[in-house]
Amino acid sequence: MATTKTRNSQRTPCEQCPLRKLEHFRNFTPEELEFVSNFKTGELAVDAGATILVEGSHSAHLFTVLSGWGFRYKMLDDGRRQILNYMMPGDLIGLQGSLMGEMQHSIEALSPVTLCVFERDKLGGIFRNHADLAYDLTWIAAREERILDENLLSIGRRSALERAAYLLAFLYQRAKALQLFDGQRVSIPITQQHVADTLGLSIVHTNKTLKKLGERKMIRWADKGCDILDDKGLMQLAGWDGYKEKKRPFI
Amino acid sequence: MATTKTRNSQRTPCEQCPLRKLEHFRNFTPEELEFVSNFKTGELAVDAGATILVEGSHSAHLFTVLSGWGFRYKMLDDGRRQILNYMMPGDLIGLQGSLMGEMQHSIEALSPVTLCVFERDKLGGIFRNHADLAYDLTWIAAREERILDENLLSIGRRSALERAAYLLAFLYQRAKALQLFDGQRVSIPITQQHVADTLGLSIVHTNKTLKKLGERKMIRWADKGCDILDDKGLMQLAGWDGYKEKKRPFI
DNA sequence: CGATCCGTTGACCTGCGTCAACATATGTGG
DNA sequence: CCACATATGTTGACGCAGGTCAACGGATCG
Incomplete structure (x- = not known):
């Protein structure tokens, strides 16, 4: 199975981020854009099938999916696997691990994936200096929660x-x-x-x-x-x- | 089934909150305490079996459980019910609804429950003026996510x-x-x-x-x-x- | 050209659902 | 005080949705 990861210097400037052009996402103020641009430390290209984050690890990074598909999952000791949710462009991954320490789930790429890389240590800056973005972070966590609620209903009933x-x-x-x-x-x-x-x-x-x-x-x-x-x-x-x-x- | 709700003026001052004495919770700085004390607009006492929040509604409040047990659930049209998580003292409820508008799940009391009442409209103040508390909010959302992950693994596998x-x-x-x-x-x-x-x-x-x-x-x-x-x-x-x-x- | 991955199909088995009856407690109206 | 109703838990008989096992086909790839 391919597990190559390639680290690049920043390629896509946030100002030209293709995702921002989509109707689906809210617009940023110039200040926010500048901050995020600064928050982003690089890009990562990952092959299909590669593991992006592993349960039990302490990652120094979190990511936003720029392109490609992936999924989040947990496993039991004997190999039974449960997929929790899917990751698509615009999704933030690794927030749970960044806030709470150890990752409690793994993430794998379904297709070739490009990621924007952020430093976990800079997360605090968002809360201290960018109330709107901090609000967004909480919103993003609440969105994941909502999706998991629906998934639970689905599997349970x-x-x-x-x-x-x-x-x-x-x-x-x-x-x-x-x-x-x-x-x-x-x-x-x-x-x-x-x-x-x-x-x-x-x-x-x-x-x-x-x-x-x-x-x-x-x-x-x-x-x-x-x-x-x-x-x-x-x-x-x-x-x-x-x-x-x-x-x-x-x- | 009993559904009485009683609204009281504030009874337990946050400074004397019994939950803060527990080892389990982190300490607040005096400023934080003062802010939260101000954020809290009252208390609500709810009977066992009462519905605290309803799927589809737009609540102007969110709550922290001060005492008692409850649970969060979703239902399908034909009555099938899935319980998503349980609420116990110290748990924040209604955050998802406050951030995203409409409630997508309901909450019911298992025992008599006392709630601290907060105004949804004052949430923004936390993000603007209290980075630490804003961080806590995101942490709380991430914790719920983690619990749901484990629940999904359980039910699925x-x-x-x-x-x-x-x-x-x-x-x-x-x-x-x-x-x-x-x-x-x-x-x-x-x-x-x-x-x-x-x-x-x-x-x-x-x-x-x-x-x-x-x-x-x-x-x-x-x-x-x-x-x-x-x-x-x-x-x-x-x-x-x-x-x-x-x-x-x-x- | 074997090896591996992925999808497909049939035969059979079992974990869990459904139905039904009953026990006990608590509550309620007359 | 009784008569009845409702909520909860218990147990057995039986059925079915979904699991397990096994074999096979096509595609892709070193």
């Missing part, structure tokens, strides 16, 4: 078919907001093993469940990825309304 | 017996840190229905699972509550190490 529908609708909504189109459709770069480990199901049953969604023309499983054909149908099946976020902050 | 063991060990650890002893043992004021809705199981299976833990002398189910007899055994069974929090902030 939805059937396999409903769970799968929820997951795919959820990923679709996020990808769409970021305009991650692949031609006309939104394509999600995960394997059925990832779906299984997210939903708390076995691979075999996951396969059969996804096939049912395929028969209903809601999705199409392409090689190593999934196309969403009918997001409304998925949402209805799961009994999920979607998030109504207008603009989102990001660091 | 642990067996019924392991899940139950984890839940009870988890509640025990928290209760113990707050010195919520009932004589010698820690007693947890929940019904088996709550356990079922937390673990994503049916009541019948929950009953049989708890019975097994009882046969192993790890717990004893008293009327409407649970005594923990062997927390180490529960943790080992669940494959859970516990949280190693030393001191915790609270607002």
Whole structure:
């Protein structure tokens, strides 16, 4: 498995950050932009399959995803794995570890990923000098909490078919907001093993469940990825309304 | 079901807050104490079974639990319920709703509960004038996230017996840190229905699972509550190490 | 060209759900 | 004071959603 990490000097100046052009994110004031630009110490390119952060470690950095997909997960001693959430452009990772010391989960890249690198030690400066950004940080943590709440509801109380529908609708909504189109459709770069480990199901049953969604023309499983054909149908099946976020902050 | 809420003028001055005497919480500087004292606008007493916050509402307040137990949950349209986490003294509730607008979960009291009331509109003042408290807010949100991560792992990948063991060990650890002893043992004021809705199981299976833990002398189910007899055994069974929090902030 | 990863399918098994009945406590209105 | 209702816990019989095992096909890659 590829695990190369490449450290570069800063390549994309924050002023030209491609994410800021998206409707989805809130605008920054020039001062904020300058501060963040200063906060950013570099960029990191990571191969698909590489581990970005490991449970049990104490990282000196936190990151914002600039491009690519990843996921957060925890494991039990005997190898059972639970995927907690997915990371997409604009997502901040490692905040939990930065605030509380040791990482309690791992993060892995699903595709090639580019990361903006921040120093954990400079986090305090945000709270001391940039109330708005500090507020954003808390907002970002609350957003993650909200997503986990919905995931818990899903795994605890939805059937396999409903769970799968929820997951795919959820990923679709996020990808769409970021305009991650692949031609006309939104394509999600995960394997059925990832779906299984997210939903708390076995691979075999996951396969059969996804096939049912395929028969209903809601999705199409392409090689190593999934196309969403009918997001409304998925949402209805799961009994999920979607998030109504207008603009989102990001660091 | 009782749903009385009683609003009082401030009774417990923050300077004499009983929670601050606990080893478990970090100390405040006098300035912080004064600010929080000012931030607090009153107290609320709530009966067991009362709903404190409702999914879909926009609350103008957030609260810190001063005494008593409660829980956070979400429901599906057809009535299926998932308990997300439990609230105990020192826990901040309603932050998610305050930051993001609409509440996406409900909160209910398990026992009579006393709450410190804060105005949502004054939250901004914390970020603008009290960097340390703002940091604490983010820390508190990250802590909730960490707990949800572990819950997800539990529901997604642990067996019924392991899940139950984890839940009870988890509640025990928290209760113990707050010195919520009932004589010698820690007693947890929940019904088996709550356990079922937390673990994503049916009541019948929950009953049989708890019975097994009882046969192993790890717990004893008293009327409407649970005594923990062997927390180490529960943790080992669940494959859970516990949280190693030393001191915790609270607002 | 074997090795590895990923998806697919069928046969069979089991952990947990559902249904149903019953026990005990507590409360409530008459 | 009784009659009844509701909340909680307990237990057994039975069914099914989802797990496990096993085999196979296609794609990709050193």
